[in-house]
Amino acid sequence: MKIAVCIKQVPDTANVKLDPETHTLKREGVESIVNPFDLFALEAALRIKEAAGGEIVAVTMGPPQAETVIKDAIGFGVDEGLLLSDRAFAGADTWATTAALAKAIEGLGDVDLVICGKQAVDGDTAQVGPGIAQRLGLPHVAFVKGFREIEDKRLVVERQMDDGYDVVELPLPALITVVREVGEPRPPSLKGKMRAKKYTVPMQGAADLGLEADQVGLAGSFTQVVKVFAPSHSGERRRLEGSEDEMGAQVIDALVDNQVIMLGS
Amino acid sequence: MGVIIDKELCIGCEQCLDACPFDALEMKGEIPVVGDTCTLCGSCADVCPERAITVPEVERAEDDRAAQAKGVWVYAEVRGGQMPEVVAELLGQGRRLAEQLGVELGAVVLGHGLDGLAGELFALGADVVYAADDPRLADFNDDIYCKVLTRLIAEYKPEVLLAGATSVGRSMIPRVATAAATGLTADCTGLAIDPEKRLLLQTRPAFGGNIMATIVCPNARPQMATVRPRVMKRGERREGFEGRLITVSLEAGDKAATQVLEVVQSLEENVNLTGAEVVVTGGRGVGGPEGFKVVAQLAEALGGVVGATRGAVDSEWIGHAHQVGQTGRTVAPKLYIALGVSGAVQHLVGMQGSDTIVAVNNDPNAPIFDVAHYGIVGDLFKVAPAMLSHLKQLRGQG
Numbered sequence: 034m035k036i037a038v039c040i041k042q043v044p045d046t047a048n049v050k051l052d053p054e055t056h057t058l059k060r061e062g063v064e065s066i067v068n069p070f071d072l073f074a075l076e077a078a079l080r081i082k083e084a085a086g087g088e089i090v091a092v093t094m095g096p097p098q099a100e101t102v103i104k105d106a107i108g109f110g111v112d113e114g115l116l117l118s119d120r121a122f123a124g125a126d127t128w129a130t131t132a133a134l135a136k137a138i139e140g141l142g143d144v145d146l147v148i149c150g151k152q153a154v155d156g157d158t159a160q161v162g163p164g165i166a167q168r169l170g171l172p173h174v175a176f177v178k179g180f181r182e183i184e185d186k187r188l189v190v191e192r193q194m195d196d197g198y199d200v201v202e203l204p205l206p207a208l209i210t211v212v213r214e215v216g217e218p219r220p221p222s223l224k225g226k227m228r229a230k231k232y233t234v235p236m237q238g239a240a241d242l243g244l245e246a247d248q249v250g251l252a253g254s255f256t257q258v259v260k261v262f263a264p265s266h267s268g269e270r271r272r273l274e275g276s277e278d279e280m281g282a283q284v285i286d287a288l289v290d291n292q293v294i295m296l297g298s
Numbered sequence: 299m300g301v302i303i304d305k306e307l308c309i310g311c312e313q314c315l316d317a318c319p320f321d322a323l324e325m326k327g328e329i330p331v332v333g334d335t336c337t338l339c340g341s342c343a344d345v346c347p348e349r350a351i352t353v354p355e356v357e358r359a360e361d362d363r364a365a366q367a368k369g370v371w372v373y374a375e376v377r378g379g380q381m382p383e384v385v386a387e388l389l390g391q392g393r394r395l396a397e398q399l400g401v402e403l404g405a406v407v408l409g410h411g412l413d414g415l416a417g418e419l420f421a422l423g424a425d426v427v428y429a430a431d432d433p434r435l436a437d438f439n440d441d442i443y444c445k446v447l448t449r450l451i452a453e454y455k456p457e458v459l460l461a462g463a464t465s466v467g468r469s470m471i472p473r474v475a476t477a478a479a480t481g482l483t484a485d486c487t488g489l490a491i492d493p494e495k496r497l498l499l500q501t502r503p504a505f506g507g508n509i510m511a512t513i514v515c516p517n518a519r520p521q522m523a524t525v526r527p528r529v530m531k532r533g534e535r536r537e538g539f540e541g542r543l544i545t546v547s548l549e550a551g552d553k554a555a556t557q558v559l560e561v562v563q564s565l566e567e568n569v570n571l572t573g574a575e576v577v578v579t580g581g582r583g584v585g586g587p588e589g590f591k592v593v594a595q596l597a598e599a600l601g602g603v604v605g606a607t608r609g610a611v612d613s614e615w616i617g618h619a620h621q622v623g624q625t626g627r628t629v630a631p632k633l634y635i636a637l638g639v640s641g642a643v644q645h646l647v648g649m650q651g652s653d654t655i656v657a658v659n660n661d662p663n664a665p666i667f668d669v670a671h672y673g674i675v676g677d678l679f680k681v682a683p684a685m686l687s688h689l690k691q692l693r694g695q696g
Contacts (some may be wrong), residue, residue: 035434037351054450058685069625070622070625092439096334104305119673120334123300123332123334123335123336124334124335124336124337124338126477126481127472127482128475128476128480128481130484131476135459149689151337154624154625155504156504156540157474157484157485157503157504158476158484159468159469159472159484160472160482160484161472162442163469163470163472163473163476164470164472164473164475166440166473166477167444167472167473167476167477167634168476172439172440172441172554172555172650173441173469173473174440174469174556175440176465176468176469177470187516189559191558192465193465194377194465194466195464195465195466195570195572195573196377196378196563196570197376197389197561197562197563197564198564199437199560199561199562200558200559200560200561200562201556201557201558201559202556202559203555203556203557204555207555207556208468213618213643214618214624218651238610251337251338251356252356254481255479255480255481255515255517255518256355256481256483256513256514256515257338257513257514257515257516258337258338258480258511258512259339259340259372259499259511259512259513259514260323260340260511261319261339261340261341261504261509261510261511261512262509262510263510263678268669269466269671270667270669270670270671270673271671271672271673271675272673272675273672273673273674274665277676277680277681278680279684280676280681280684281674281680281681281682281683281684281687281688282685284656284672284674284685285685285688285689285692287672287687288633288654288656288672289678289692291654292612292634292687293632293633293653293654294600296692296693
């Protein structure tokens with residue numbers, strides 16, 4: 034089975050603090066990491082390969098330094114990688130992003146399964162996976178939390194829903210997006226790390242994908258950011274005082290007074 | 299691509315660096331330079347005291363859809379014969395937008411056995427209901443749902459399409475936007491109309507809720523948005539209102555490639571964090587699975603849902619489905635109570651949009667207190683029972 038995994042480089046928010054005044058992230062010196070949800074996508078791909086055999090290609094789009102996430106993927110045991118990088122890709126919304134990713138996956142030839150993380154933690158849109166599926170004309174199942182059956186031509190997966198889950202059969206080729214329940218990512222292997230060090234990441238730009246400059250990046254996007262502002266954090270913040278019993282009672286009184294808690298009904 | 303900085307006018311004050319939400323500016327000597335992450339949002343130009351920054355216009359392909367499109371649509375999701383609460387909220391907001399634009403409000407409902415739902419949609423504010431009732435739509439499969447909705451968009455050309463940011467909406471609507479070749483803004487918390495340009499102003503949290511961004515889709519139609527549950531207000535019910543019902547038939551060749559074999563409403567998974575009005579969360583401070591009992595008791599007394607931090611979930615004190623935060627669910631309930639939660643940034647970004655936040659922690663320096671409206675420094679195993687007993691007393695149950 035040939036599996037393509039889409040991964041994204043995002044700022045690592047693990048070690049940053051919120052500025053208590055402005056409630057924005059203090060981002061100085063923040064390192065870049067593989068989007069946490071994409072680690073679950075890589076793990077799912079590795080497990081499927083273990084069950085059904087085949088080859089895994091990790092694909093990312095980003096600035097040249099995003100090649101580090103491909104090297105990370107190689108370290109986890111992925112076979113090949115591909116970096117899509119071009120000044121023309123800058124400022125892409127999800128429509129322009131899927132344009133490039135879908136072309137790249139097409140170019141890999143005979144991909145049976147595309148796996149994406151459910152969303153990226155910097156954008157939180159969850160749009161790229163289903164968008165790629167539509168562009169490639171593949172069926173998709175989003176928010177996959179587990180696998181019941183893995184075969185060459187079909188999968189049976191569990192799809193997370195708001196009120197439980199669905200068991201869904203999908204014929205391959207297809208696309209899935211995964212949530213963390215698919216399994217904790219394994220640590221990179223020593224062998225993988227050695228290979229990652231030597232691995233030269235192949236790179237493609239818009240022209241290599243057969244895309245015009247106005248189909249990608251900011252120019253190829255439908256949406257446009259017109260305003261950015263800090264979220265308002267309304268209401269005063271206060272610390273209660275007294276014994277634990279008193280504070281427990283005080284907070285309930287305050288919530289009732291402010292009609293956050295309704296006593297009736 | 300990027301904003302243009304006039305080196306003659308720039309005084310090197312660096313205010314633009316702080317204003318940039320995308321970290322796209324960097325000082326090279328005395329002058330800022332623009333990096334690849336610039337989206338031309340204009341935040342830097344707004345703060346520049348010397349007006350040294352200009353935002354270039356982006357040349358976009360001509361699109362005549364804006365002139366033809368008319369009407370506001372809501373996608374009315376159905377699951378197990380029921381419409382989630384967000385459908386009423388979308389129709390309430392859709393009604394307000396439609397009135398501002400002077401157009402009709404349409405609701406699209408897809409499924410099987412939809413009797414009675416059209417009447418409910420009229421009562422909730424729809425002028426027109428487009429209903430496709432077919433056995434092939436009995437289960438939710440993205441591809442066939444997408445195909446039917448995209449066909450309706452092509453035929454009736456709405457200018458706005460709203461859907462709930464639910465599991466179904468977040469899976470299917472991105473596919474529809476791609477099929478319809480238009481823009482989509484995910485997880486909106488604010489929607490308004492720019493009356494001059496007739497554009498939908500779509501506001502959403504970005505970077506885990508640390509900034510808010512307002513996004514437009516200037517040329518392509520429909521302007522599509524998924525909207526967070528429990529943000530918009532439902533409208534006045536119009537009992538007995540009869541709008542136009544348009545019955546939609548599927549084509550002979552329509553068939554889903556995927557097949558739903560089983561629908562499981564599991565107890566463990568049935569934690570509707572995103573839709574909850576009250577969330578009571580336990581962190582590492584609860585000490586173990588036993589400690590979640592008091593969390594659950596308080597949640598139950600308040601009609602809420604139990605949340606957990608990643609630390610508590612990773613320690614296997616409670617299931618993944620309860621996790622709030624960056625790798626779990628993002629919540630914005632009316633009331634959020636954090637018990638023994640220290641407030642790692644990954645947790646804060648998943649809950650700081652809550653209306654009222656109460657935090658109980660024995661560490662007075664815990665970061666959770668920075669976002670808490672009511673901070674209680676103390677032992678949660680004393681404070682939470684005190685809250686419970688006082689609540690019972692006020693309700694006359696004590």
